[in-house]
């Protein structure tokens with residue numbers, strides 16, 4: 195039958211990719227699962243089977259719980275701020291004014307920077323001795339003396355969130371701007387004639403067009419924020435006093451700093467599971483949104 | 488008192504003059520159709536009336552008050568868009584009532600107004616649906632309902648029927664006419680369809696290149712087109728335009744035998760002037776021995792039976808002419824025939840500037 199033939203051909207065509215995928219994702223995953231049930235060290239011993247010991251220790255340990263809270267806080271606050279900032283920026287850039295095109299291009303810059311560059315940039319801004327933030331706040335009279343924004347447990351996470359927002363809100367803005375441009379002009383004109391003010395126009399007329407694309411942005415950004423590693427590693431390495439230690443940082447420390455490959459593997463799998471659950475929840479949400487419209 | 492007055496409205500986009508001074512005064516209850524080909528500035532004028540665009544010069548008065556600079560919502564107008572512009576996420580009922588909702592009309596009053604409007608448009612059974620679940624004609628009704636429910640002083644329509652198929656377009660045209668007769672509202676209606684204009688309008692403004700070419704009742708536009716452009720734009724099939732020359736007090740069409748110039752044109756015409764003759768296809772008949780009138784010998788080329796009439800194309804010298812003949816007429820392609828028409832059906836235009844030479 196032709197149907198069988200087509201599906202056979204489809205599988206044949208996908209085979210090379212499948213082999214590569216199994217090689218670079220499948221096998222390491224399986225090996226990580228194996229590792230997670232051993233007490234293997236990074237070097238020296240290949241470890242012996244210890245059952246669910248690693249999982250039990252991780253899930254009940256305070257490091258994991260604290261990292262989970264830190265990660266969740268980081269993800270929720272930074273993504274929320276990015277969404278709000280992104281939509282506001284998009285609304286602004288959707289207005290007609292001179293220099294709009296230049297500004298649109300400029301806005302993408304933070305997002306186009308490599309994370310490491312962005313992180314270094316913000317480390318300079320936050321620098322306790324010659325940082326621009328300290329200078330600005332002192333000159334405005336908001337603080338009396340220079341502070342170490344990244345060195346104090348009370349402010350480090352917030353400082354990180356700000357840096358992450360600055361980098362990532364352009365993505366949300368870009369997606370929102372594209373969605374805004376898809377709003378038919380007649381519809382906004384009709385809303386004007388109907389007497390809807392700016393807020394009602396946004397809420398009732400524009401928001402329905404934004405909701406779908408924003409949901410996609412939300413999914414992408416939450417999952418990314420939940421896995422955050424590089425910006426934190428460059429700026430604080432999880433410190434001070436572990437106040438910025440997210441799950442990915444913890445995984446790294448377990449596996450590489452403390453050389454506990456087995457424990458690190460179990461933790462990595464837990465994070466993977468959490469992200470998968472998130473992704474699945476969002477997928478369901480997206481399907482429901484698609485069905486509703 | 489005029490319901491809507493458009494005074495010398497101009498609009499410039501950069502160096503391009505889109506509207507070059509439009510003047511129209513509308514009585515309450517009039518149905519004005521802005522008729523013109525694509526790009527002549529119809530939508531621009533409508534948007535200026537609605538407040539969606541600002542004019543570069545001139546003034547707009549609704550009920551004797553200038554509304555220039557007023558927000559669209561404060562102009563006492565409602566608009567129906569070509570694309571319907573329904574809010575896709577709202578039910579039909581909410582779409583219709585949205586204008587009232589935004590104006591903080593109490594819920595009970597609003598619901599009653601929506602129901603009454605839906606009844607008038609025969610869409611009560613659709614009130615809970617979303618626009619996506621409606622057919623084109625139903626969406627059009629909802630869009631009209633959204634305008635009707637607010638009971639504004641002036642309705643603006645921008646090519647509301649152009650997205651509908653031919654049959655539905657005719658139905659909705661009749662429906663619009665019924666509503667206008669029933670409600671007696673003032674309407675400004677944009678279209679490039681001359682049949683819509685003829686059937687709906689109490690007055691037509693034929694626009695061309697940002698100017699009004701002629702403003703008049705459908706009868707005036709059809710019977711006494713002021714320019715060649717109007718003559719060619721209104722009427723289907725188009726009016727026949729033939730080259731002609733004046734010979735003393737006679738008129739020679741397409742090099743045929745000259746005939747005496749009808750009385751009405753004598754004063755307007757000087758001998759030797761180049762002119763164009765206009766004759767509507769429906770004014771032409773096949774000449775028989777006993778009919779009087781102006782005669783045009785022609786050779787038949789093509790006959791097309793549309794049902795009610797036989798549209799016949801023929802040649803007169805180097806020029807083509809179309810005639811709408813009775814459907815049972817028997818003709819042969821290539822045969823020589825003589826068309827004739829009454830003096831009253833003759834239109835004469837200046838060949839240079841295209842203006843009608845009818846003495847007024």
Ligand SMILES: Nc1ncnc2c1ncn2[C@@H]1O[C@H](COP(=O)(O)OP(=O)(O)OP(=O)(O)O)[C@@H](O)[C@H]1O
Nearest residue numbers: 500503505523524525526527528529530531532679
């Ligand atoms: N925002 C604008 N900027 C520049 N030119 C414009 C703008 N809007 C309209 N125009 C020009 O003004 C002219 C008239 O446009 P308008 O939309 O009024 O035409 P129209 O008569 O409604 O045509 P159609 O039947 O195609 O809708 C066109 O040549 C168009 O290119």
Ligand SMILES: [Mg+2]
Nearest residue numbers: 529530531645
């Ligand atoms: Mg238009």
